Structures are given as structure tokens and as C-alpha cells.
Amino acid sequence: MNKQLVFLENKYTLPRFDYEYFADISGRKVLVYPIEELEQVKLFLDNFDYSVGVPSFTRYGMVSIFYYEKLREALREICSTVQQTVLMSVFEFYNELLGQLRDDLQLSGIGAKAMGKYRDKSLMQALIEKNPNIKLPQAIIFDRQKGQANLEGYFEQLVVQVGLPMIIKPVDGASSVDVYLIESKAQFLDLKLDPQSSFLVQQFINSKLFHIDFAIYRGTMVFLDACQLSVPQMEIKKMPKYLFAGLPVEEPALKAKIREFTQQVITSLECEDSCYHMEAFLDDNHELIFLEIAARPGGGGISKMYKTMYGIGLSKLHACILSDSLPKIKDYSQTKSRNALWMECATGFDISVLNLQGELDEFITPISHVLIISSPEQEVIARDFNKIVDYSLEIINSVKNYSGNPLANES
Numbered sequence: 001m002n003k004q005l006v007f008l009e010n011k012y013t014l015p016r017f018d019y020e021y022f023a024d025i026s027g028r029k030v031l032v033y034p035i036e037e038l039e040q041v042k043l044f045l046d047n048f049d050y051s052v053g054v055p056s057f058t059r060y061g062m063v064s065i066f067y068y069e070k071l072r073e074a075l076r077e078i079c080s081t082v083q084q085t086v087l088m089s090v091f092e093f094y095n096e097l098l099g100q101l102r103d104d105l106q107l108s109g110i111g112a113k114a115m116g117k118y119r120d121k122s123l124m125q126a127l128i129e130k131n132p133n134i135k136l137p138q139a140i141i142f143d144r145q146k147g148q149a150n151l152e153g154y155f156e157q158l159v160v161q162v163g164l165p166m167i168i169k170p171v172d173g174a175s176s177v178d179v180y181l182i183e184s185k186a187q188f189l190d191l192k193l194d195p196q197s198s199f200l201v202q203q204f205i206n207s208k209l210f211h212i213d214f215a216i217y218r219g220t221m222v223f224l225d226a227c228q229l230s231v232p233q234m235e236i237k238k239m240p241k242y243l244f245a246g247l248p249v250e251e252p253a254l255k256a257k258i259r260e261f262t263q264q265v266i267t268s269l270e271c272e273d274s275c276y277h278m279e280a281f282l283d284d285n286h287e288l289i290f291l292e293i294a295a296r297p298g299g300g301g302i303s304k305m306y307k308t309m310y311g312i313g314l315s316k317l318h319a320c321i322l323s324d325s326l327p328k329i330k331d332y333s334q335t336k337s338r339n340a341l342w343m344e345c346a347t348g349f350d351i352s353v354l355n356l357q358g359e360l361d362e363f364i365t366p367i368s369h370v371l372i373i374s375s376p377e378q379e380v381i382a383r384d385f386n387k388i389v390d391y392s393l394e395i396i397n398s399v400k401n402y403s404g405n406p407l408a409n410e411s
Helices: 022-023 035-047 068-079 093-102 112-119 121-128 145-148 151-162 187-188 253-267 302-310 314-324 378-399
Strands: 005-008 028-034 050-054 056-060 063-066 084-088 138-142 166-170 180-182 199-203 209-215 220-229 243-248 275-284 288-294 337-348 359-364 369-375
Touching: 005 068, 005 093, 022 314, 028 035, 028 063, 028 068, 035 275, 050 068, 050 112, 056 166, 063 068, 063 093, 068 084, 068 093, 068 112, 084 093, 084 314, 093 112, 112 121, 112 288, 121 138, 121 199, 121 253, 121 288, 138 151, 145 151, 151 166, 151 187, 151 199, 180 187, 209 302, 209 314, 220 253, 220 302, 243 302, 243 378, 253 275, 253 288, 275 314, 302 314, 302 337, 302 369, 337 378, 369 378
Parallel strands: 005 028, 005 084, 028 050
Antiparallel strands: 056 063, 138 199, 166 180, 166 199, 209 220, 209 275, 220 243, 243 337, 275 288, 337 369, 359 369
8 A cells, every 4th residue: 555644633623524525535544542532533434444552541631542552563663564655633622643753763744843833822933923013912931940939929020921801721732722811819819730740921901802824835826815713702601602714804904914914824833745724813003913823724614604605625735745746836726716704602502592694514513503604695604603703602691791892793
């Protein structure tokens, strides 16, 4: 056998996976999953030519991380009879494992050292802040020694440095796991941080948040699009039954600004061939503020939304780039055939209350309900997005005296 694609995935990623593109890419498709999650993933095993479970441990109370040596040896055996192995995952917590495994097994793709700049947020920040053309929030590493010596005094010092409210998040975190919005001294003093993790203290930005997805192949950007998030990320976490959505950007001036911003980030980080998922704020001065970036396709319904719009999903694009099998070097986000947005909500949420007018394509995961909402008419999509924004803010207002955010689409 000449080639195989090996996927490190789990119970969270497999229900969202786009299996349709497997037929378009040659080679054996192999799944490596946490053996403890066999019951949750067994429904998806038939999509692969071969699968193997590897022992794992739990991090952040929810994330299954493979034991490295057992994973490496399992992959060494999988790779032994194939000339080319392409190793990938859509799960950001596995990116360090991917980099180290590529180095140890001499596989192509982003290695451990280069992967660090997409996982270590302090390193990421240090590289970005060298570029005077990119704005980013104030941020410093949480100093445990100062906190242990005088926690109240350290809080006052942090307020001077990054302001209040402030965000405290793991240096190598993802998916808003163990991310805290600190709005008072009392909250800070009650905070219980994971002793095994390093944390970043970051300025809180109260502005529109955008997800920017782009792809690089043979040094050329072959995909770029962005969507506005319906409500602030930290407010989503407060909802009893969360609800949020992403609406692709249509305004030409903003699209041009996002393209220039993305190119600045690519230059600053010297981005390799891969798909990337980036987050940025748009402030009151209409300037983009860099938040963070990951070397993976966007999660949730983002990949399938772009598949609806452009005929190619980010998961397929990522696999083609890593296996060096993309048919043409061109902008795959140039010609849109349909308008769409993606929405995610808690399992059990009654979607009918939103009265959405677009066509719905939905799928269920162990923790959420994901929908792609599409229509030939952009106005339908914009109205549906504003319905989601309005209903989300109603939920938020019901649990706190919410000050409001100008997040509804203005078009």
C-alpha cells in the first residue's frame, strides 16, 4: 500500500466529522481513538478501513489525551507497511502529540517545535507583538509565586497591567476549557486554577468576535473566509442552555481588512502548509485585534458550513493539503454557490422557538446540536442570524443584568 491517512479523533470530533470526502482521497483511512471511548465511537468505526483504540488519561476533567509511548508504538506498527502516512486531527488538544509523533516517526507535516507557536499562547503572543501592524490584548503569564505570597496584592498588580475585567486561561488550552472571566476581586480570590497548567492573564476585550479560517498550500493561501460570532464567548458559558452561531462576513471592506490582517499573521508566524482557525476582535475603531490561532480546521459546524457555501469543506481541504493532493492551487473560497451560517446549541434545545427560515441540515454530538442553515438569499441568512442573536441575549439577560453588546448583524 502506498498511502494512508491516520486520524487521531474521539467521541467529540467523530460525530461532526465529514466522511463524504474519504472517497475523493486515495489511500487507507485509519482511526486511532481513546479505547475508553469505544462505546461512544463504535457507531463511526465503519467509516474507516482500520481502527485501533489506545489507552488515554483525562485532562481538564473532560479531554481524553493518549498515553504518548503507547500511541507512538501503535502508530509505528500502523506505519510499518505503508510508504506514506499522513497524520492529522481536527482536535486541537492533540496537536502537540501530532507534532511530536511526526518528528519521532519521521512523518511529513508540522513538527513539535513549529507546532508550539500554535499551542503556547505566550509564545504566540511574543511572535505576533513583534509586528507593529497587528494589535493584540495586553497579556502576561500568571505568576504563581506572587499569588502565593500576596494574592490580594497580586490582583491589584494585574488590574494595573491588564485591567478589569480580565481573562485567565491556560497557556495551551482550547475550546474555552478552564477559561475564566474575572470581574471582581472576590472572583479572583476564589479562583482554583489547575496546578498542572500554566495560565495567561489577558485583557478583556468587549467587542465583536470573528472566527477567521484560512488554508495554505505550497506557500499559497488557497482559502480565506470569516464569520462573526453571535454573542461573546464568555457569555456563552453562562447560558443554562447555550446557543451561538457564526455568520460569514459579506461586507467587501471588512473582507479586505480581514485578508490584509490574515496575511500579516501568516508573515509573523511563518505559517506552514495547513488549515488554520484564528480568532480576532473588531473594535469600535474598526480595527482587528488578534486573539489566538490554531493549526487545524475550524470546529463545530464551520467546516460543513463552508462546504455548503463553496463545495469543499475545511476537513477535506486540510486532508488534501497534508497529503499533498490538492488538485489545483487556487482560491477555493472565491465562488460561493449558496449562503449559509452555522449554529450550535445544547442538546435538547427547542430549535422551533427561533422560527428560522433557512433550510436546516443538522447533526447531533454527545454534547451539542449543530445546524447548518442555508438559503439562496443572503437576506434570509442575515435575518436568521439576528433571531439567534436576539434570543441568545434574552437568555443571557435572564441570568444576569446584562449590559448589552452591539453584536447583531447590521446589514
